[in-house]
Amino acid sequence: MTRKKSAPATAPQRWLVKSEPSVYAFAALVRDKKTRWDGVRNFEARNNLRAMKQGDLLLYYHSNEGKAVVGIATVAREAYPDPSAPADEDWSVVDVAAVKAFTLPVTLETIKKTPALAKLGLVTRPRLSVMKVTPAEFDALLALGKTTL
DNA sequence: GCCAACGTTGGC
DNA sequence: GCCAACGTTGGC
Numbered sequence: 001m002t003r004k005k006s007a008p009a010t011a012p013q014r015w016l017v018k019s020e021p022s023v024y025a026f027a028a029l030v031r032d033k034k035t036r037w038d039g040v041r042n043f044e045a046r047n048n049l050r051a052m053k054q055g056d057l058l059l060y061y062h063s064n065e066g067k068a069v070v071g072i073a074t075v076a077r078e079a080y081p082d083p084s085a086p087a088d089e090d091w092s093v094v095d096v097a098a099v100k101a102f103t104l105p106v107t108l109e110t111i112k113k114t115p116a117l118a119k120l121g122l123v124t125r126p127r128l129s130v131m132k133v134t135p136a137e138f139d140a141l142l143a144l145g146k147t148t149l
Numbered sequence: 150g151c152c153a154a155c156g157t158t159g160g161c
Numbered sequence: 162g163c164c165a166a167c168g169t170t171g172g173c
Contacts, residue, residue, distance in 0.1 A: 020159085041157095042168070064159055108160080127158055127167060 014138040015052065016059040016069070016122060017096070018129045026060045026071040026101060034076050034097040038084045041091065045130035049092050050079040057149075058096060059133065059141060061122065068105035069141055072149070073098055102145035116140045 017037065019025070029035055040046050058073040077095035085091040111117045117140055121131035133141075142148065 018159090044168090067160075126160080129158085 011135075012074075013051070013053065013056045014059070014133045014135060015048065015056060016061055016120075016131050016133050017073075018061045018063045020064045021062045021066050022064075025062065026073075026098070029060070029073060029096070029098045030071070030101065032098075034095055036083075036093050037096050038082050038093045040082070040093070040130060041085075042129060045128060046092050048130040048132060049094050051132075052078060052094050054078055057099070057138065059138065062105075066105065067108040069102065069111075069145065070105045071098065071101040072142075072147070099149070100147065102142075102147045104144070104146045106141055106144045110144060111141075114140065114144065 024035070037049065040049060052075045054075050054077065056075040058075065059069050060071040060073055061069050073096045075094050076097040079092040079094050082091040082093045084093075108122070111120060112123060117123065117137055120133065120137050121128055125131060
């Protein structure tokens with residue numbers, strides 16, 4: 001067995017990423033199977049992208065329109081330089097692949113009403129576009145979305 | 150190194 | 162479409 005194909009030694013980390021559905025909706029990712037997560041221009045979000053490992057799980061949030069967690073994706077390729085960035089700037093991308101849509105979208109309104117999600121970055125750091133979520137938060141969101149992995 | 154101005158995000 | 166919040170930039 002090769003290093004690359006073997007299961008990761010540690011459990012996958014969990015993240016939440018935002019996208020405006022009018023720009024790139026979860027349905028577009030399902031259609032494309034995989035996409036490059038480019039255009040991040042915020043240092044903290046970039047650093048989070050760089051901390052992602054292949055196989056990490058991503059919750060997909062629709063901002064502005066919909067305002068709900070709508071699906072699950074996974075990290076298909078770890079961070080590499082963002083081809084859409086100016087050559088003299090230091091930005092990164094990862095490739096993400098669709099896993100499955102939530103049975104039920106979990107709206108921001110629901111999230112705000114759920115005590116277990118009071119510390120979710122989506123609520124406490126409303127402008128951050130790539131953030132870590134805890135396993136407990138991840139599980140709570142899947143449960144609200146009537147979805148299992 | 151501070152902080153005012155600016156630009157962008159994203160909820161409403 | 163507005164505007165509050167806030168991350169980033171740039172003048173000093």
